Amino acid sequence: MNLLSAENISKNYADRWLFRDLNFGLQQGQRVALVGINGTGKTTLLRILAGIEPGDTGSVSVRKDTRVAFLGQQPVFDENLTVEETIFASQNATLAAIRDYEHVVNDPNHSPNELQRVLELMDAHNAWDYDSQVKQILGRLGILGELLARKVSNLSGGQRKRVALARVLIEEPDVLILDEPTNHLDLDTIEWLENRLASPTLTLLMVTHDRYFLDKVANEIVELDQGRVHRYQGNYSYFVEKKAEREQMETVEVEKARNLLRKELEWMRRQPQARGTKQKARIDAFYETQEKAKTKIGGPQLELSVKTTRQGGKIIEVEHLHKQFGDHVVLNDFSYVFKKKDRIGLIGPNGAGKSTLLNMLTGRLAPDSGTVDAGQTTVFGYYTQTELEFDDSQRVIDIVKEVAEVVEMANGDVVTASQFLQHFQFPPAQQYTLVSKLSGGEKRRLQLLRVLIKNPNFLILDEPTNDLDIITLNILEDFLLNFQGCLLIVSHDRYFMDALVEHVFVLEPGGVMHNFPGNYTDYREWQKEHNTAEYQQQAAKTAKAAAGVAPAATPVAPAPTPAAAPKRKASFAEKKEYETLEADMEKLETEKQQLIEKLSSGTGTPQELADWAARLKKIDSELDEKGERWLELAEIV
Structure with missing residues (x-):
């Protein structure tokens, strides 16, 4: 049963077509993941399907009485409402009954008549079990206590995302549309969410770069590539296999089309100019071949291993580091001597103090006590969660050339800034586009490039996977696997961590740090088998x-x-x-x-x-x- 369908939808943005005459359907029980490189229009397509944004052509239809809920990357709220009012602002009668019940019970001055009224409402809507589910969702997302009474305008970006996620989960819609739902969530919450969304009765359309999340939740992958959609009936592992097969076939077809185009061009040039004297069928076939021959068949195959600054025997020595804000201790008596080619993942719940530690290591923040002693040859490359800064007149290639015109590889070869951009999915035509016209993910990718080409020997990456597409993540992983310096990563992307780190720092609330040898999955398996x-x-x-x-x-x-x-x-x-x-x-x-x-x-x-x-x-x-x-x-x- 089709719950949502789109016919012949098109969208033009910044003087280029994201997609044209695209058809899409979502049936009950389908859990579809939409993938594609940044800038192909994934978020735009989700917004059109959710009815948030109109398409330039075509139509979207939703089955009668079907409720659709949308979670965007940047949730929009009424800034004057509290968190509680925002979460329960729904037309769902059962949810309204729970809202009134909780409000009255928590009011010490409630009247007996009010209490009687909300109790009758709860009973009429059979809402007691639903109330328990609501509390579980709010508890797992950390939306408790004083946070419920706080104004939405006073929330951080991560808190806003969790409030928006809680709202769509509590509404229990017929169709759930999620744009990067795992951003700003800690690892435990992501695992809870993937278990919740893997229900066989759920109808879901999502964009996410979390490949473990895709594998667990999605039963179909839809790839948006050059304005066309390709469907794969299976999870992420199946998609990777079949996409490679499709691209190999397309490469063969495009090469055939290009060879045929050369012959047909000669024929077209030899014939009289009057179109009526030529065979119409062959002319039409010529233009079809020409279109096929223009198809892109993948980016440049370039193995990048940037030459790092020579690293001495002393990297960073940390002794008895302590930091707290008021009564909140974020790091307590942490000591560690970093070694050459260390590959470390830093994990812990949101608010534990991971970014605080990174800022102390790089000298941006002073500890309350203890020392951070960096070696004289240690050169940091620090990718932070702050947004890329630029002026409106700058183009993509200008941003990279501000740092370096050329980049020296580990083997001695020299790569130009333009070649480096091509490797990270910025084709030559896009390199002269204004930065202001890039998508959010493309800006993050450009910001990451600026860090990578600075020739560092100690890379610190704070949530580098946020807003990056899967193709870019694979390229970044290959780049970091060849990186010869030290690597310290904070990320909620478990696949990314497993591929790159060899041991993890586990930062717990209260500032206690544990050093676990192994990657993230090793640590989680150990947790399941053994209690701390x-x-x-x-x-x-x-x-x-x-x-x-x-x-x-x-x-x-x-x-x-x-x-x-x-x-x-x-x-x-x-x-x-x-x-x-x-x-x-x-x-x-x-x-x-x-x-x-x-x-x-x-x-x-x-x-x-x-x-x-x-x-x-x-x-x-x-x-x-x-x-x-x-x-x-x-x-x-």
């Missing part, structure tokens, strides 16, 4: 508390190291706690149902109604806590 020392101590304390034994003092936890030992077995206390939790949760569910029935009957006094509602809220909280603990123990037991 902190978690084991907490589990022991919980078990002892349940048995009535006072917990022992907590020793300092060691840094995690990968272990080859088999998965540990549950202790007697943990088995006992596991059984107790099951019984407790069953009792709470029974009590919850009884309270809902009491509240729905409306027979209680105003005070009783208020008490029942407060108890119901507490039960929901207890069920969430006990449920999480039960899941943790279930993996061991």
